[in-house]
Amino acid sequence: MRRVVITGLGALTPLGLSSQSSWDAVIDSKSGISEITDDVLRVSDLPVRIGGLVKNADKAEGWPKGSERRMDRFMQLAIAAASQAVVDSGIHSLSEDEKQDISVCVGSGIGGIATVEQGALTLENEGYRRISPFFVPASIINLAAGHIALNFGFKGPNICYSTACSSGAHAIGEAYLSIKNGQTQISVSGGSESCMCRLGIAGFFAARALSVRNSDPQKASRPWDRGRDGFVMSEGAGFLILEELEHAKKRGAKIYAEICGYGATADAHHITAPDPEGKGAYEAMKLCCESARINTDEISYINAHGTSTPLGDKVEILAIKRLFNDDAKRIAISSTKSSIGHLLGAAGSVEAIFSIYSIYNSVLPPTLNLDDPDEGFDLDFVPHISREMDVNIAMSNSFGFGGTNASLLFKKYK
Structure with missing residues (x-):
């Protein structure tokens, strides 16, 4: 392999x-x-x-x-x-x-x-x-x-x-x-x-x-x-x-991390709105874990798509809760879009870099401006300030118009 x-x-x-x-x-x-x-x-x-x-x-x-x-x-x-x-x-x-x-x-x-x-x-x-x-x-x-x-x-x-x-x-x-x-x-x-x-x-x-x-x-x-x-x-x-x-x-290259999983799906629901139950996002994350042959309890951090839109934020968390069940409250989740905004077609790659750095440096990036979490958002969103934590496996989510979904998994190189 x-x-x-x-x-x-x-x-x-x-x-x-x-x-x-x-x-x-x-x-x-x-x-x-x-x-x-x-x-x-x-x-x-x-x-x-x-x-x-x-x-x-x-x-x-x-x-x-x-x-x-x-x-x-x-x-x-x-x-x-x-x-x-x-x-x-x-x-x-x-x-x-x-x-x-x-x-x-x-x-x-x-x-x-x-x-x-x-x-x-x-x-x-x-x-x-x-x-x-x-x-x-x-x-x-x-x-x-x-x-x-x-x-x-x-x-x-x-x-x-x-x-x-x-x-x-x-x-x-x-x-x-x-x-x-x-x-x-x-x-x-x-x-x-x-x-x-x-x-x-x-x-x-x-x-x-x-x-x-x-x-x-x-x-x-x-x-x-x-x-x-x-x-x-x-x-x-x-x-x-x-x-x-x-x-x-x-060739003696420096190694930041290993990429170990990838999942891609479609909502087939609407040209711009995500599936209201987050089915496509759920399937992408599930496929990503299956392709990496890892269990969800091995993931310690998710760099979420987290765009700051009313519906998008909601369905991603629904999907995460469905996939991780009771374990969802253990996982640290943050959106670096709170710091840099939404880079559209570049968002997934920049957020992948931040996920890799979280593994390489054992630090979680924060979610800024989370002053009053909306109803149902009761997970660990790393609010306001970064946090030191050993990260072995990190997931990075990206979703887009047309109902397209992608999830990536990175892990510490050993």
């Missing part, structure tokens, strides 16, 4: 320009949510004027300099985060023959929506001759993976997944299966998203998904709290290097 381990991490989030700085800020109970001002993006006429922006992103390690005309921001974020993970793992130094066996798996829910928005305005106001020849390659999702492969010469499978807010998790899960099944040795996998544009904000507001707590941005993302009114949209990217264990050991 081939085992798969994590040998590199990279991220850009509203809290930091690396995975480590983002983790440090989360553990310190900081919030990356802020007011959006018109000098950054014209929002004064919109009902939502808060979000999680990656500040000074062009100063991050791995940022593709001078790429503004050639690619959408979600691609730039992806390239930077993936580059950090690649360098962290050392796989950029492998031989050309070994790079034939490195895949790139990228998830993004929407891709280059800001580029599409700008292109439509240009066409309408200035005519077709003013459309950039880079318009299509700058906006399509698979070019994020294409640029990463081009930059490092990785010639294995080059694949993108677009499954709404579970895109990053599905990319990791499918990469895990490809290594476990012997199709590849290494994968650069994760997610990236940047929908912080007028069209993105207006669209999600129209879907009744966003918080309108404009007067208090850092309190707006409040999973499981009675005062929650929707999620806070953010941007960012997170990437992991997945590697077959014996290959990693042979």
